[in-house]
Amino acid sequence: MLINAPDLAKRMADGEKFALIDVREQAAWETATLPGALSLNVYDYFVSDSTPKGYAAMAGAFVHAWQQLKIASGTTPVFFEQTVGMRSPRGLWFLWFALGTEGVILDGGVDAWIEAGGKLAPGTGPSAIVSDAGAPECQPAMPQLAATRAETIDVDPATAMLLDARRPAEYDGSFVHECCARAGRIPGSTLLFWEDVVENGQFKSAAELARLATEAGFTPSKRVITWCHRGARAATVLVALKLAGYENVAVYVGSWHEWASHRELPLLSGE
Structure with a gap:
C-alpha cells in the first residue's frame, strides 16, 4: 500500500518495473517530477450522483483516463504528490475501485524522494484527467469501496x-x-x-x-x-x-x- 523513497529507488535500480504517477497539478509535473513520471489529475473529479449509475460513470472516467497513460502491463503504479495529502490516496482508491488492481503510494512524496537523494526532471509524455467527457460507463471492479x-x-x-x-x-x-x-x-x-x-x-x-x-x-x-x-x-x-x-x-x-x-x-x- 505504501513504499518509501529509498526502497523505491533501490527496486527501480534493480530493474523492477514501476509506473510513476504524479497526481499534482500538471504545471508542477511539467516543472519538475520524478524522472519518467506520468501526470494524472484525480483531484478535480466530482461524481455526478452517488448512485450505481453515477458510480459506473465515475469508474468509466478513471478507466478512460488510465488508458490514455498507456501503462505497460506488469508494472506497479506508484501514486505521489509533494507530500502525502488528498491526491495520492485518492489515486490509489480510484485504481482499486475502478480496476481492482494493486498499486502503492510514495510515502512522503516528492519531498521524501529528494531527501533520499533522488533526482527530478521536467515532466514529459502522457498526461490525463479523470473526467466524464468522452468516457463510457464501466462497472467498477470493487464497488464495495464506494x-x-x-x-x-x-x-x-x-x-x-x-x-x-x-x-x-x-x-x-x-x-x-x-x-x-x-x-x-x-x-x-x-x-x-x-x-x-x-x-x-x-x-x-x-x-x-x-x-x-x-x-x-x-x-x-x-x-x-x-x-x-x-x-x-x-x-x-x-x-x-x-x-x-x-x-x-x-x-x-x-x-x-x-x-x-x-x-x-x-x-x-x-x-
Missing part, C-alpha cells in the same frame, strides 16, 4: 459507522464551502480529521492509526463509510484505516457537496 447515497442515508449503526474526515469547523457547521448549499454534517457521523492521520508528509504508523481510530470510537468489526467535502480527504482516511487493519471501508464520494444540495436530507450542526 458507498451510495442510499446506503449512507440508511446506514445501520449496529453494523456501520459514518466518518467525517473534514476539519472541525466544517463538522460543527461554523464553516461552509461557497459551493455547498448548507453547513453542518450528516447525522450519526463521527469526526476523524484527515490531517491527524499524517505527520511530516507521511502516514503515521499502523499502530498509531489504529489507536486514533479506536479513540474516535471506530472498530474494524463494523463497516466504516468515510466522507468529506467531495471525496478526496475521505480517501486519505480510508487508506489510513486500511493501514490500521480495517477491511470493510468505503467512501461516500458525493460527500457533503452532494448531501447539502438535497434539502430533504437531515443535518446536524454544533458540537
Whole structure:
C-alpha cells in the first residue's frame, strides 16, 4: 500500500518495473517530477450522483483516463504528490475501485524522494484527467469501496459507522464551502480529521492509526463509510484505516457537496 523513497529507488535500480504517477497539478509535473513520471489529475473529479449509475460513470472516467497513460502491463503504479495529502490516496482508491488492481503510494512524496537523494526532471509524455467527457460507463471492479447515497442515508449503526474526515469547523457547521448549499454534517457521523492521520508528509504508523481510530470510537468489526467535502480527504482516511487493519471501508464520494444540495436530507450542526 505504501513504499518509501529509498526502497523505491533501490527496486527501480534493480530493474523492477514501476509506473510513476504524479497526481499534482500538471504545471508542477511539467516543472519538475520524478524522472519518467506520468501526470494524472484525480483531484478535480466530482461524481455526478452517488448512485450505481453515477458510480459506473465515475469508474468509466478513471478507466478512460488510465488508458490514455498507456501503462505497460506488469508494472506497479506508484501514486505521489509533494507530500502525502488528498491526491495520492485518492489515486490509489480510484485504481482499486475502478480496476481492482494493486498499486502503492510514495510515502512522503516528492519531498521524501529528494531527501533520499533522488533526482527530478521536467515532466514529459502522457498526461490525463479523470473526467466524464468522452468516457463510457464501466462497472467498477470493487464497488464495495464506494458507498451510495442510499446506503449512507440508511446506514445501520449496529453494523456501520459514518466518518467525517473534514476539519472541525466544517463538522460543527461554523464553516461552509461557497459551493455547498448548507453547513453542518450528516447525522450519526463521527469526526476523524484527515490531517491527524499524517505527520511530516507521511502516514503515521499502523499502530498509531489504529489507536486514533479506536479513540474516535471506530472498530474494524463494523463497516466504516468515510466522507468529506467531495471525496478526496475521505480517501486519505480510508487508506489510513486500511493501514490500521480495517477491511470493510468505503467512501461516500458525493460527500457533503452532494448531501447539502438535497434539502430533504437531515443535518446536524454544533458540537
